[in-house]
Amino acid sequence: MLIKPDSILKLQQLMVDADKIDQVDLSNINQLVEHVPEDMTATVQTGMLVEDFQKKLLRGSQWLPIDPPNPKEITIGDLLSANLSGARRFGYGSIRDWVLGMVVVLPDGKLVRNGGKVVKNVAGFDLCRLLIGAQNTLGIIVEVTFKLLPRPEMEVNLFKQFQELSQAEENLEKIWHSDLQPVVLDLYRIKSQETTMVVSFAGPIADVETQAAELISMGFKSGISLGYDAAFRSKSCYSQSVLPSKLMSSLSGLGDMDFVARAGNGVYYVRENLFKNRAEISSVFGLEQRLKMEFDPLNKLPKLQLK
């Protein structure tokens, strides 16, 4: 069944009563609990939309530096349960790097707090990282505390188009081995013969300008938005992750298929599922089953979906 609790207490009750919960709609549990700009932290209920949360953080000129596609449509809960990220992942890492603590409702209805609100904390075991990307299969995250960053003074996106992947590779290696610190290092080919490389810089104006100048001298141009990522990934697509050094040979193997690639991370997205049956690869299957049995012995919550 689908449940839509209007409070955390109600969710706890529903978790106790229900035999099977297929989906939880947390859109009524959507308040900003606190934003403490001077600590660079914020605590929010997970039903809030990602974009609404980012807007609230503007007050302190801060942000959560994670940019999943379609922030207007996805909640903080979606961001956490699916471990989503966007083009800026190369510069800022994934959401696991920004969570300080959380409150979770377990399948037995118990409300559990893990981690805390401070930026450094090793008291107790780390359930936060476990629950991120766990697709609501072990418990439902209802509140989360994030570490934040100041909004960058300036951000510039640059791009360059290549006829051949090998030319792109040359530029990529040059950037990789330089002192440049891009926050975006992407390649994409969408409905085109050409491959586009996108490089963004963010931070103090002085740094951004110097770095951008260096890229312009390599033939890059400004004037591109990062919208291609959401546009491509909002339709069904599949991701693959390889060693960054092996990315180009993987992309060459795609023939003339469309793709979006996080070149710095070795991750790429394509339309077709080329990577079937990967579930069998998972070597820790036994432990994952034990985890599920320990946290959700009655199987009230869905099973973890492997791609």
Added chain:
Amino acid sequence: MELKLRNEVVNRLIDIVGVDAVISDKSELVVYECDAYTMQKNLPSAVVLPGSIDEVVRVVLLCKEFNLPIIPRGAGTSLSGAVLAIDGGVMIALTRMNKILEVDPRNRRALVESGCVNAWVTREASPYGLFFAPDPSSQSACTIGGNIATNSGGPHTLKNGVTTNHILGYEMILPDGSIEWFGVEPDGGEDVEGYDLRGAAIGSEGMFGVVTRALVRLVKTPASFKTFLAVFDSVDQASCTVSDIIAEGIVPGALEMMDQVITRALEEAYKVGFPTDAGAVLIIELDGLTGGVEQQASQVELICKRNKAREVRLAKDDSERNALWKCRKRAFGAVGRLSPNYVTQDGVVPRSKVPEIMRFIGIVSEKYNLCIPNVFHAGDGNIHPLILFDERNPDQVKKALLAGNDILTKCVELGGSVTGEHGIGAEKIDFMSKQFTEDDLEAMKKLRTVFDPDQRCNPHKMFPGSKRCSEFIVKKQASA
């Protein structure tokens, strides 16, 4: 507490790792009776020093057969008694498995054995312009396996993040002898399917299994540094400066505070030119690209002056910078000269509460008439008050315990934590119930059950109600 091993067990351990790699003689075991937390001590039943993954697995299987506790150990630098053998058992010391197996500069990774010393990784990576970011003060001795067990921090984790942010994957031998690899595989991409068991077991304080190999992330060495020594008349001025820098949106590479007792002790020991009449100093290190560092440097200088800094000294070159850091990392050692004993606390408060907790520590120091110097990661709000006492004076022992209790309780009240990087171990078990509810702790126990259903791996740690060393109880009574 003594758990004596049967000769049969000792002989079989010798069969596995060789006679030179088994310690079972009482006089030699004394080395392993405690780690850097010395308030509790107990001998393990035996120590084995395996030389390969296969030997670790066979030792673990033998422990399973005889239902013996396993205590994984790195260099024994834990400050919370994390590797204390509370109830005896077989200690598996990984110091012989210390090789760097591969440095892959193109992919910014290194594969190391778990007994590899933290500082060696950076040493091997630096020719490629890369480094391993977590830098605990014990980094010249502590091991990567120990870093994983305690999710270690260090001064430079303010900007770069702690151990969990820099460990891509690792191999763990579970107490049932199975070999698991969690997280990113040595030749694999960074997205891993399924639950994040990697993250779940980092910081588990050796209670989930024995780590044997780790794949670590390497980070690019910043293009430029600016390291300041800012001198203040009072701790309060320095504390306010810390809060102001963070509130301004500046994230320094490191932001450390030392008070007068510490700078005096360091100056006496190493003669580096610290002002001995200043109330407190800050080490503020900015790193990044040249332009941005320059820009932030002038902001930082302004904030220091606004808080009445007496002097803001810039390290002229790398050797001055290195001297400052060397000094900072030796601070705990220098305090040994001031007092026969000290206990280090590791509380955390929200960064804006640094001034408040520092005032509170001053009050506690007066209340118990104990000297409590401070040297800590101010930018993270991670305090390290060192409570000085003399263990021959029972009244002081009692007061030292009470003072620590007051300070950590205050950290929790201010919305913080009782440990930022040292861990709970055997030391802070009683504080867990101040910070967490019964249900919170139950959920953590569920996680432990997944990895170690028999609770044989590093037992009697972390959770309230755990067994204590008999000696500790005697000491507590003597001081009560």
